[in-house]
C-alpha cells in the first residue's frame with residue numbers, strides 16, 4: 012500500500028512552555044543513582060518561564076523563598092506562580108516511556124494467546140493500516156496522548172504507522188497537548204500484507220524524509236518533539252531499505268533510531284534466515300550484528316525488548332553504546348520471555364522502560380516499573396538471585412534511565428538546575444494522627460497510607476499499588492499538561 016502524500020505545508024504550532032516563572036514547594040523525590048532515591052523535604056524548586064529549573068533549595072519554605080530565592084533570581088514576587096504540595100504529596104520526575112506504538116492503543120488488552128508473529132498479522136497490521144483514515148488517527152492519537160499524560164508520561168518514544176500524514180498528525184497533537192515525544196514513521200517494505208507496507212525502499216525513504224521534514228518544521232529546535240528513524244524490525248525491512256536508513260542515520264546524526272530486537276525466538280530464526288552474514292558483511296549471524304552491518308546500531312539507537320540476546324550480542328550493543336527499552340508487560344503478555352535487565356546493566360548498557368502498547372496491555376509506566384520488578388524476580392527464580400530489581404532501581408529505569416535511552420539525559424529525568432521541569436505531583440491516601448483520612452478520598456485511591464510508614468515505604472506502596480489516581484498534576488517543560496479533578 013502506498014503511503015499517503017505528505018501534508019503540503021508544515022503548520023508551525025507554538026511550542027508552549029509555562030510562560031510564567033514558577034515556584035514549587037514541598038517534598039521532591041528523584042533518583043540519585045541506580046539503586047538510590049533522593050528525598051528532598053521542605054524544599055523549593057524554581058522554574059523559569061521557559062520551563063527550566065533555575066534553583067533547587069533545601070530547606071526552604073515559601074517565606075524563605077520569597078526573601079532569598081526570588082530576589083537572587085531577580086523575580087518580582089507577584090509575578091511568580093506558587094505550587095505547594097500538600098503533606099504526604101511529592102513531586103517526582105515525569106515518566107519516560109521509551110517504547111510504545113501510539114497506533115496500537117485501541118488494541119490494548121486484545122491479544123488472546125498469540126505470540127509475536129501471529130499477533131502482528133492478526134491484530135496489529137489491520138489496526139495500523141486503518142489509521143490511514145485521518146479522523147480515526149486523530150481520535151486514537153488524541154486519546155493515547157491524553158491517557159499517557161494522565162499516567163505521568165511526560166516523554167514518549169512513539170511508533171506511528173507507515174502513513175506520513177497521520178504520523179505527522181501525531182507529532183502535531185503531541186505539540187498541541189504539550190507532551191515531549193519522539194515520533195517515528197514506521198518503515199517496512201517486506202513480509203507484511205500488501206495492504207500495509209511501503210511500496211519500495213525508495214518510497215519508504217522518501218516518506219521518512221517527508222515526515223522528518225514536517226516534524227522538524229513544527230518544532231525547529233526539537234524542543235518538544237523530534238523525528239526518530241524507525242525500521243519496524245529487521246524482518247520487515249529489505250536490505251536496500253536497511254542500507255538506506257543507515258545512510259540517513261549518518262546524514263542526520265541528530266536523529267535517534269528505534270527498532271525491535273530479539274523479542275521472540277521465531278523472530279530471531281527469521282532474521283537469521285533473511286540476513287545471512289555473507290549477504291550483509293555482518294560480524295556474525297546474530298540479530299544485533301545485522302543492525303550493526305547497516306549502520307543502525309549506534310549510541311542513538313533504542314532497541315526494544317532484547318529478551319534473547321547472546322553474550323556476544325550484548326557485548327556488541329555495549330560497545331556501540333546502543334540502548335535497551337525493557338518492556339516487561341509486553342514480554343509477558345505475548346509470551347516473548349523474561350529479559351535479563353541486571354545482566355544488561357552489569358554490561359553498562361543503558362536501559363529504560365517501555366509499555367510497548369499494545370504488545371503490552373497497559374499505558375502506565377508505573378505498571379511497567381512494577382512488572383519490571385516482578386519479571387526480575389522470575390529471572391531470579393531461574394537461578395540468578397542478584398537479578399532482582401528494587402523499587403529504587405525500577406524507578407531509576409522509569410526516569411533517568413529512560414532519559415538516557417531517548418538521548419535526553421541532560422534535559423529530563425531528575426530535579427537539577429538546568430534540567431527541564433518535566434514532573435508529576437503524586438498524592439497517596441494519607442491519614443492524620445487521629446486515623447482520619449486526609450488528602451485523597453479513600454474511594455479514589457488504591458494506596459492506603461497509615462501514617463507510620465517511612466518515605467521509602469510510601470514510595471514502595473506507590474510502585475506496587477499506585478495508578479493514575481495518584482497522579483494529581485503533570486507538567487512538561489514547565490507547562491501544566493494534566494490535572495486530575
Ligand SMILES: Nc1nc2[nH]cnc2c(=O)[nH]1
Nearest residue numbers: 112243244271341367370
Ligand atoms: N512488540 C512488538 N514487536 C514488534 N516487532 C515488530 N513489530 C512489533 C510491534 O508492533 N510490537
Ligand SMILES: [Zn+2]
Nearest residue numbers: 110271315367
Ligand atoms: Zn514494540
